[in-house]
Amino acid sequence: MSFINKAFLTYASGLLKGLDRTRRYPFEVQMKVFRTLLKGGTDSAFGSDHGFSKIGSVEDFQRQVPVRDYNALYPYIERLRSGEDYVLWNEKTRFFAKSSGTSSGKSKFIPITRTNLHGCHYGGMLRMLANYVQLYPNTRIYSGKSLTMGGSVEPDLSGKSFSGDLSAILLRNSPAPAELLRVPDRKTAMMYDFHDKVEIICRKYSKANVVSFAGVPSWNLIMLRSVMEYNNARLLTDVWPHLELYMHGGISFEPYRAQYDAIIPPGSVRYFENYNASEGYFAFQDDPDDKSMLMTLDNGIFYEFATLKELSDAKDNGRPVPTRTIEEVETGVPYAVIISTTSGLWRYLIGDVVTFTSLTPHKVMISGRTQLFINAFGEELMIGNANAALAAACKKHNATISDFTVAPIFIEGKLKGAHQWVIEFEKAPEDVEAFADTLDEELCACNSDYEAKRTHTMTMERLHLTVVPEGTFYRWMESRGKIGGQNKVPRLYSDLRYVDEILGI
Structure with a gap:
């Protein structure tokens, strides 16, 4: 050690x-x-x-x-x-x-x-890192740099306080020793424009000894691919060979796992999940063999x-x-x-x-x-069901997704319905309809309420699947001013509002 x-x-x-x-x-x-x-x-x-x-x-x-x-x-x-x-x-x-x-x-x-910032948020992160070092005494995470991107902060209503992304608040108040172990510099990390931030990371930090990174899987994936493209690299480890740890959170990692495996050799980097939010730091993965x-x-x-x-x-x-x-x-x-x-x-x-x-x-x-689920027909579809079914369908059909959202649609005067899925694939399945069949079957397998409503199509028809072109979800988020930081695509919603907006892009 x-x-x-x-x-x-x-x-x-x-x-x-x-x-x-x-x-x-x-x-x-x-x-x-x-x-x-x-x-x-x-x-x-x-x-x-x-x-x-x-x-x-x-x-x-x-x-x-x-x-x-x-x-x-x-x-x-x-x-x-x-x-x-x-x-x-x-x-x-x-x-x-x-x-x-x-x-x-x-x-x-x-x-x-101040008590919450230091005792809860920083305290939670320190607990996770201490557990990690205890698990891996020979880790190099303190011998290199951790890559973290933040949002921005601005004066709030009274002028006596500031508001912004939690990530930016954490960066703004981080102690000097932590800043010595982190890239990019604080000014860059807290830039408002996501594109400019990524460009500077590519230009200034491609040669840094990055050993870990943290953040939301979707936005990090965009940044990491930009770094690879800038360096004409086939794998991320070609750019940062000592990379060993990704601390992820904010959204489920499972829909993105195949995409990370494509740019980081499986087994070369450890993935540990955080459960933190603006309200506090709640939990962390303390065992690599237990998710x-x-x-x-x-x-x-x-x-x-x-x-x-x-x-x-x-x-x-x-x-x-x-x-x-x-x-x-x-x-x-x-x-x-x-x-x-x-x-x-x-x-x-x-x-x-x-x-x-x-x-x-x-x-x-x-x-x-509590609000991000669909129960239009008594099916009680939770995001965990959707993620698990989608991962299984992708594995069976050798497909990879970039983003997705789901909403209920009503048929026959609201007496019957189905779920409308909108998916942007990175690698599309050969047969989209067969993929939709599998996805529907997997939803039945992991959610008995969904299965009951689908039996004999008494209440629900098989899901409807619309595939959108590459970049659609990014352009939609950009149109809403929600790029980078803690912004997330709503996965499940109770009406077609977001589906209609996305299909209109």
């Missing part, structure tokens, strides 16, 4: 001990976080409004603080953005992570306090979970959402994630759906979004 790796593990020893405690005593760790959060929220306007000083238990907290989504919490966030201090937490808020708003189409402004992710239970987030049915019933009946803590969850059940954080997100419904694969320790897979 190199000196720098030993030094890093010594520095991160407390974090590794914390991870061990979360594996062994998850509920006790969460209760300590809960008490810390109550203390930090008591002296805020929100804490005063909800009687935090009188809360003595999780049950009290659940009775006095309703589950909220972004729209319900926004009046408090608006006060923060207007310059008022100590609204949601007992610290001043000087940054707001501007979320892409995949489900609603509207941007969200998520408050980021599920270890939850970070000790970095300033108190978790609650509700089934989708509980969430739907509560909304329909105007009742409180019944939730369970980390001590009460079960494996194999899709749960909506509800968080309370050191940024003052109190019982906040983040919109993600996770499924626990293990309770010793607590590990999850991302199943989808």
Whole structure:
């Protein structure tokens, strides 16, 4: 083990001990976080409004603080953005992570306090890196450069704070030692124009000793291919021969795996998934042989979970959402994630759906979004089903996709319907209709509700598939001003709005 790796593990020893405690005593760790959060929220306007000083238990907290989504919490966030201090937490808020708003189409402004930035976001990343170095003591990730692209930040409403992509906020505040190990330079990484940023990376950093990179698979793929084209390289490792690690997140990696295998020799680079968002750093893949992710239970987030049915019933009946803590969850059940954080997100419904694969320790897979699913005919298609079926169909037909989106279509006066798939292939199947048949069969195989609705085509016809030319999705995202950063193509949507826009490109 190199000196720098030993030094890093010594520095991160407390974090590794914390991870061990979360594996062994998850509920006790969460209760300590809960008490810390109550203390930090008591002296805020929100804490005063909800009687935090009188809360003595999780049950009290659940009775006095309703589950909220972004729209319900926004009046408090608006006060923060207007310059008022100590609204949601007992610290001043000087940054707001501007979320892409995949489900609603509207941007969200998520408050980021100093405690949240350092304890949760940076703390989560350090935990993952410490775990990685512990797994691979001879790693070279601290002997070279990590390539990360950020978004941009700008002054917010009051002029006292800034808003922008979480990636840009992290870069803007990153400590000097971290900047020594990262490329491109901060100014380039935070440039607004994605094309200019990629051009500079190609020109200035092709000769850098890049050993790792991080970010969203779709935008990174565009950047990496540009680097290869600039250097007239057949493989990415021809440009950066010491590359060993890709830390990915934001969207499922599976639809892009074949494309990465085409530019990076399989086995030469390790792929590890992060589960982080504007609201916090939630989990990371701690085992290369297990795709599920270890939850970070000790970095300033108190978790609650509700089934989708509980969430739907509560909304329909105007009742409180019944939730369970980390001590009460079960494996194999899709749960909506509800968080309370050191940024003052109190019982906040983040919109993600996770499924626990293990309770010793607590590990999850991302199943989808509470709003990013299709249930027009009772089929309850989640993004995890779509990704799995698409990967299987691509493997069978030797195809590779660039992007896709899905929406329901109604037939026979809305009594029957189907799903409209729009796919942009990088490598198209020889027989598109056969591919569509396989995709439909795979959806039935991984989703019993979909299969039931497809039986004898009583409720749903076989899916409809439209193939669009190369570059269509990129041009559509560009037309919406959503290039690079944390911007994502909406994979599943409840109506044809996005499908119609894409087909009109």
